[in-house]
Amino acid sequence: MRPRILLGLSTLLILAALFMVFIYVPTDKDTGIIQRIFYFHVPVAWVAFLAFFVTFVAGIVYLVKRNPFWDIVASASAEIGLVFTTLILITGSIWARPVWGVWWTWDARLTSSLVLWLIYLSYFIVRAYVSEEERRARFAAVVGIIGFVDVPIVALAITLTRTQHPSAIIFEGGLAGSMLATLLVSIAAFTALYLLFLAVRIHLGEDEREIKSLKEAMRE
Amino acid sequence: MKSTAESSSVSLAVETSGLGKSFGNHQALRGIDLKVAAGSTLAVFGPNGAGKTTLIKILASIMRPTSGSVLVEGLELRDNAEKIRSKLGLVAHQSYLYANLSAWENLDFYARMYGVEDRGKRIGEVLELVGMTTRRHDRLSTFSRGMQQRVALARALLHKPSILLLDEPETGLDQQALSAMWDIIHRDNCGRTTIFTSHSFERALPVCDDVVILERGRIAYKEQTCNLNLDSLKQKYQECTQAVGK
Amino acid sequence: MKFWPRVMAIAWKDILSELRTKEIISSVLVFAVLVLVIFDFAFDLAPNLMLEIAPGVLWVAFAFAGVLALNRAFIPEKEENCLEGLMACPVGREAIYVGKALGSLFFMLLVEAVILPIFALLFNIAVLQPELIVVTLLATVGFVAVGTIFSALAVNTRARELVLPILFLPIVSPIIISAVKASALALGGTGWGGMTSWLSIILAFDVIFMVVPFLVFPYVIEE
Numbered sequence: 001m002r003p004r005i006l007l008g009l010s011t012l013l014i015l016a017a018l019f020m021v022f023i024y025v026p027t028d029k030d031t032g033i034i035q036r037i038f039y040f041h042v043p044v045a046w047v048a049f050l051a052f053f054v055t056f057v058a059g060i061v062y063l064v065k066r067n068p069f070w071d072i073v074a075s076a077s078a079e080i081g082l083v084f085t086t087l088i089l090i091t092g093s094i095w096a097r098p099v100w101g102v103w104w105t106w107d108a109r110l111t112s113s114l115v116l117w118l119i120y121l122s123y124f125i126v127r128a129y130v131s132e133e134e135r136r137a138r139f140a141a142v143v144g145i146i147g148f149v150d151v152p153i154v155a156l157a158i159t160l161t162r163t164q165h166p167s168a169i170i171f172e173g174g175l176a177g178s179m180l181a182t183l184l185v186s187i188a189a190f191t192a193l194y195l196l197f198l199a200v201r202i203h204l205g206e207d208e209r210e211i212k213s214l215k216e217a218m219r220e
Numbered sequence: 221m222k223s224t225a226e227s228s229s230v231s232l233a234v235e236t237s238g239l240g241k242s243f244g245n246h247q248a249l250r251g252i253d254l255k256v257a258a259g260s261t262l263a264v265f266g267p268n269g270a271g272k273t274t275l276i277k278i279l280a281s282i283m284r285p286t287s288g289s290v291l292v293e294g295l296e297l298r299d300n301a302e303k304i305r306s307k308l309g310l311v312a313h314q315s316y317l318y319a320n321l322s323a324w325e326n327l328d329f330y331a332r333m334y335g336v337e338d339r340g341k342r343i344g345e346v347l348e349l350v351g352m353t354t355r356r357h358d359r360l361s362t363f364s365r366g367m368q369q370r371v372a373l374a375r376a377l378l379h380k381p382s383i384l385l386l387d388e389p390e391t392g393l394d395q396q397a398l399s400a401m402w403d404i405i406h407r408d409n410c411g412r413t414t415i416f417t418s419h420s421f422e423r424a425l426p427v428c429d430d431v432v433i434l435e436r437g438r439i440a441y442k443e444q445t446c447n448l449n450l451d452s453l454k455q456k457y458q459e460c461t462q463a464v465g466k
Numbered sequence: 467m468k469f470w471p472r473v474m475a476i477a478w479k480d481i482l483s484e485l486r487t488k489e490i491i492s493s494v495l496v497f498a499v500l501v502l503v504i505f506d507f508a509f510d511l512a513p514n515l516m517l518e519i520a521p522g523v524l525w526v527a528f529a530f531a532g533v534l535a536l537n538r539a540f541i542p543e544k545e546e547n548c549l550e551g552l553m554a555c556p557v558g559r560e561a562i563y564v565g566k567a568l569g570s571l572f573f574m575l576l577v578e579a580v581i582l583p584i585f586a587l588l589f590n591i592a593v594l595q596p597e598l599i600v601v602t603l604l605a606t607v608g609f610v611a612v613g614t615i616f617s618a619l620a621v622n623t624r625a626r627e628l629v630l631p632i633l634f635l636p637i638v639s640p641i642i643i644s645a646v647k648a649s650a651l652a653l654g655g656t657g658w659g660g661m662t663s664w665l666s667i668i669l670a671f672d673v674i675f676m677v678v679p680f681l682v683f684p685y686v687i688e689e
Contacts, residue, residue: 063685118636125632129623133244139619142682143633146612149678150637157640157667161647213245282553283689306556316551318479318542320486325479332475333555335468359486375551 003203006196013189020182034098039182041091043190044084045113049151051081051194052120056148059141068209071137074144076201078123080194085117108159115154119147231294233258233383233413234279238288240437241274248274249437252288256430258382261414263424266434267461272417273313275434276387279415280310292383306334309381311389315372319361323352323371326360327378334379346374350404366397373404386416390423402427421453435460472557476565481572483542490538490573498531498581502588513590520589521649525642527585528602529609531577533631536613539570540621549687559684567614574606597652597661604665605645608672612637615679618686644668 021039058074061067092110093103104110123143130136232255239252249271256262266272277283278290281301290297292304310316317326324343331339347353350370360368369389376384384405390398405414406427418424425431425445431453433441440460484490505523509516543549552562582602586593613634620630635642648664658665 063682115636115639118632122629122632122636126619126623126629129625129629131624135622138685138688139622142615142619142686145682146615146637146675146678149674150640153640153667153671153674154636157643160663160667161643216245277550277689280554282550302556302558304556305554308554310551310554312547312550314547314550316548316554317546318483318548319545320483320542321479325482329475329479330551330555333472333552333557335471335556 003196003199006192006199010189010192010196013185013192017182017186017189020185025178025182026176034095037091037095039186041088041095042183043187044087044091046187047190047194048081048084048088048113048116050191051077051084051198052116052144052148052151054198055081055123055144059144062137062141068133068137069206071140072202072205072209073198074137074140075127076198076205078120078140078144079201080197082117082120082124084194085113085120088113089117108155108161112155112158115158116151119150119154123147231258232256232291233260233293234415235291236279236288239275239278239285239290240287241271241278241283242286247437249278249285252437252439254432254439256413256415258293258413259411260429261427262416262430262432263428264415264417264432264434265419265421265424265457266417266440269436270434271437272434273387276310276312276385276415276417280308280385281305282310306379307382309376309379309384311369311372311376311384311386313387313391315360315368316375317360317368317371320359322357322359323347323363323374324356326371327374330375331378336379342378346377349377349407350374351400365392366394366400369393369397369401370404373401381412383413383415386414388417388419390418390420398423421450421457425450425453433457433460468557469561472555472561473565473568476552476562477568477572480539480542480566480569484569484573490535491576494531494535494573494577495580497534498527498577499584501527501530502581502585506588516589517591517653518650520585520591521646521653523589524581524585524649525605525646527581528574528578528606528645529635529638529642531581532574532606532609532613533634535573535577536570536610536617536634537620537627537630539566539614539617544621553687559687560680562687563614563618563680563683566618567610570614570617571606571610574610575603578602578606591653593653595652597658598649601645601648601652601661601665601668604668604672605641608641608668608675609638611672611675611679615683615686618683622686638671641668641671644671 017039021036025036025039027033027035054077055074058070058077062070062074089110092113096105096110097103123140126143127136127140130139234254234256236252236254239249239254240247241249252275264272264275274283278285279292279297281297281304284298292300293307295304297304318329321329324347327343327346328339331343336342344353347356350373352367352370352374355363355367360371363371369392373389376386389401393401402423414428416424416428425448428445430444431442431448432439433456441456443456502523505519505526509519511519540549543552549562553559582593582598585591613630616630616633616637620626620633623629644664644667648661648668651661651664
């Protein structure tokens with residue numbers, strides 16, 4: 001039942017966001033039309049962060065309660081987080097090319113995102129190399145916890161080294177009303193999308209688990 | 221030789237109720253209700269995969285049960301793990317000994333870990349007990365399996381545990397080493413409770429007070445040794461392990 | 467306090483064992499020197515440019531050497547299932563973490579103490595500055611704090627040599643970055659003042675990653 005509501009909600013919000021991003025909001029006078037990717041890049045980064053936070057919390061809950069459901073949640077969220085982190089890198093790249101002339105630059109935010117991507121890739125590598133289910137869930141929870149705690153430190157260290165990235169415009173209050181509105185709608189849309197993906201992926205994970213236990217029961 | 225079923229006023233060294241352990245979907249142990257009287261010796265039999273090692277590891281507090289409770293000398297294992305561990309001695313399948321260190325150094329390390337008083341003296345005593353005094357400064361890697369087992373036994377007895385757990389201690393030992401081992405365990409007894417797993421009825425029966433047969437994680441049979449003989453035990457074992465349609 | 471005597475017993479046991487074989491120290495030392503030499507071949511630069519990349523080279527060598535050393539930390543505990551023997555001892559699981567970490571810290575500091583002079587020789591740089599030594603010390607503590615728990619984890623996976631660096635290097639990237647920057651400042655003659663931000667990052671990392679793994683370690687080794 002719930003996924004359907006989410007599907008309806010996210011479709012609505014995405015359509016609203018698309019309208020606002022491409023039609024409603026005026027073009028930025030400094031950087032031109034490519035600036036519109038900002039309305040995707042920022043929400044995508046927010047969702048990645050949210051996803052890893054959920055993985056962090058789900059990991060802790062798993063270690064306390066030992067209910068495999070929480071491992072499914074952690075893993076599903078990390079998966080979405082990894083995809084969205086990839087999107088950060090891609091949207092960042094698409095922006096970088098026309099604005100700075102290069103596909104990639106080792107600036108603070110992009111480099112932090114790359115390290116984040118590597119940390120969560122290692123989350124899945126650990127999962128891939130542990131055979132027993134219970135141990136895999138435990139190890140993944142540990143990596144999820146340590147990884148998330150590291151995120152702010154990574155961001156801090158890298159930001160201190162190099163900044164070519166446009167500074168956090170939102171917090172400097174330099175955003176026009178329409179831009180802010182568009183951004184917020186876009187953030188809401190992507191968050192709804194995240195929740196939708198998460199719900200679907202969790203159901204999928206639960207089905208996977210059930211199939212696996214049925215297979216094992218048949219074998220005995 | 222005390223037997224567990226004899227008197228209800230006898231204190232229990234180990235008591236489990238509803239003990240269970242599952243690994244994912246596989247139930248290694250279920251509904252284990254065990255009572256082991258202080259000072260008695262219990263032998264645990266069962267085919268491979270029955271859960272013998274799992275049971276020993278849980279009693280040793282190395283593994284955590286997924287259900288049920290374990291009381292050791294009246295204390296709940298879950299909440300008093302550290303205190304209880306100082307009363308437990310464990311001889312497992314593997315020796316728990318470091319190959320690069322000498323017998324003495326290995327024992328010195330564990331003596332520190334168990335907070336043994338008057339370390340040097342006690343190490344000398346246990347080495348004497350297991351007959352490894354002359355080779356105490358040789359590296360573990362130079363020892364045969366039988367000798368390693370003896371040092372492992374010394375390790376388990378260092379801190380004078382009130383409960384000794386042995387998991388298939390006979391594996392890889394020849395007849396001589398085996399009788400030497402049981403000899404040592406009895407010599408140093410002083411009211412200690414012993415729980416061991418075994419595949420050999422002939423060797424186990426003479427030394428234990430009670431017998432338990434595990435089958436697929438459940439207690440299939442328990443009885444006092446005084447009510448058994450070798451043949452009846454073997455027969456019971458056949459019955460339990462061949463039961464179909466559980 | 468029964469904690470510290472047990473911790474020191476574990477650390478001492480590791481040191482004693484290593485002194486017998488000198489396995490970790492020798493292989494890690496050789497490897498670190500190799501890294502330095504390869505960098506020299508790879509970047510054939512004028513001396514002043516070499517000075518620019520020198521801190522980076524040093525910390526790459528330390529990072530990779532660290533991975534090698536930390537990979538070895540739990541292997542002896544796997545043989546003869548010694549880790550179980552430790553778990554049966556009357557001490558909290560955390561003591562195993564701290565004991566192993568201290569042992570690894572000792573080995574790494576020893577290796578670094580030998581590498582630094584070699585580095586000084588190859589790159590023609592004076593390294594005996596208190597600033598550099600403090601940076602190295604603090605950064606190594608961070609390496610070891612994270613590396614020990616990941617080593618315990620990796621040794622229980624199917625590809626331990628692969629898993630440890632993949633886990634370890636991204637997580638300690640803040641240390642590597644800060645250590646390189648701070649080392650560069652130290653070697654360039656900047657006093658303590660200029661290094662404060664980098665040192666605080668390393669210090670913050672150390673504190674956080676001594677506490678979090680301490681709390682979480684029991685979950686890695688439990689059965």
